[in-house]
Amino acid sequence: MKKVSESTVGRLSLYLRLLKEAEEQGILTVSSEELARRSGTTAAQVRKDLSSFGSFGKRGLGYSVSDLIAELRSILGLERTWRVALVGAGRIGAALFGYQDFRRQGFHIRAVFDSDPHKIGQQWDELVVRSDAEIEKVVREEEIDIAIIAVPESAAQRVVDRVVQAGVRGILNFAPVKLHVPPGVALKNVNMAMEMEGLSYALSNEGRSRRQNSTKEGE
């Protein structure tokens, strides 16, 4: 197993989704060609991506859909469930809390925090919104793996320092700031404002080039 780029991992995640779709359609086998068509990349790219992790295909045949789904789930670490805390119970926090896809993929939200006294104590499904003063205690008690940061940018770094201190090893950041985390902590950013500005740039400069993207990988 070689070293693998961020973009490769992003594409694996896309392939997985497409394979599940194919499985629902009753398709048993796909070629790299077919996966490429569905994912908007090239057959060579698909094969390279997969071959970083092993030889999952059969020459002359292609890849077994169900086997490849299992492999990708294993590679991506999706066979277990992850314990997630949501910090920030504003509009974005609420939207994420309701995003059923997360739960389906094994990301279970075990705690919600906010600093607003009006929010603290609210019942969100089976959880109660807790004061941010309790972050350290609850993160430890609940053995949280991943924190989703959905607070204003001014508070983001402080929150990150605290959850990391309390043992969190993965951060999904929605605040439009560059966060700093110590080595060993994984950080991903979702920055809508930046994507919009990318669109603005593309639309302002039409004719000069063609654009697409993926949240790095969007898909």
Next chain:
Amino acid sequence: MKKVSESTVGRLSLYLRLLKEAEEQGILTVSSEELARRSGTTAAQVRKDLSSFGSFGKRGLGYSVSDLIAELRSILGLERTWRVALVGAGRIGAALFGYQDFRRQGFHIRAVFDSDPHKIGQQWDELVVRSDAEIEKVVREEEIDIAIIAVPESAAQRVVDRVVQAGVRGILNFAPVKLHVPPGVALKNVNMAMEMEGLSYALSNEGRSRRQNSTKEGE
């Protein structure tokens, strides 16, 4: 002006934000070194990024904060306002609608659509949620530039085809699918599920390598 990568544009957008911060702090001039420190990249990278568009600095001095802000706003096409339609009035749509940063950057939401009869007719600030049947008509009337897709994945491609047909040239997609758009239409994806899976991968494989990211460009 040379050809510029997606990642360069993403960083420009980040620099712009940081420069505004610096301006508020009363800082008049920054060096590439300083901007690099704040943005988590290198001084050479900062200079390369900027030099793709012109020579904005003074040797021996650095860059004038206010001048560079103006340049970046111009490069990114942020001097005008963009007319935006939001398709999908669910939780994500609601969160985006309330995201004040958009308006501040000149992205004005002029229409909101949904297919749910319970949502249609709701008053959202000064707008009324309209039936998706009206998409073509309203997009044309309101001269919408950009559509934000916040509908379930099963409906996403159909919606995109319709708004593009009606004249939209930029798409910000929140549905976890790979959308297809004709040449000349810019597409950006925000895919939270994919970012979470990237975290899952990173956490499952700790010790082998170090990770960070940016929505390829996040920050």
Next chain:
DNA sequence: GGATGTGAATGTCTTCACAGCT
């Protein structure tokens, strides 16, 4: 003196093309 702007060097990712299984 000090920091920019940039060709050249390096590093990383993607595409090509084909040998090797099934």
Next chain:
DNA sequence: AGCTGTGAAGACATTCACATCC
């Protein structure tokens, strides 16, 4: 015969290092 897996080539992005100019 068909399609994978992969070394090698090519494209692209980042970093280096220095001449240039304020």
